[in-house]
Amino acid sequence: MSISLREAVAIGTLLVGLTASYFKGQADSERTARLIAKEVLSENMDTVTYRLGELSDGLGHVQRKLDELRDRLVR
Numbered sequence: 001m002s003i004s005l006r007e008a009v010a011i012g013t014l015l016v017g018l019t020a021s022y023f024k025g026q027a028d029s030e031r032t033a034r035l036i037a038k039e040v041l042s043e044n045m046d047t048v049t050y051r052l053g054e055l056s057d058g059l060g061h062v063q064r065k066l067d068e069l070r071d072r073l074v075r
Helices: 005-024 028-041 045-074
Strands: none
Touching: 005 028, 028 045
């Protein structure tokens, strides 16, 4: 079984959104990721670009949390 590039992007986006929502503790990132995946699959790239900007805010928070975790592990 193979998947298309669009499907792979949609799946990856969902995983990123789920990760962001886990670390952020809010459903906003997950909801945004689901919207992005839906738009990727429907090939509405203007909306995808807009939603990726929203998701990047959640990813910034994930990066900070990962940095904090790394610092704790190093101590």
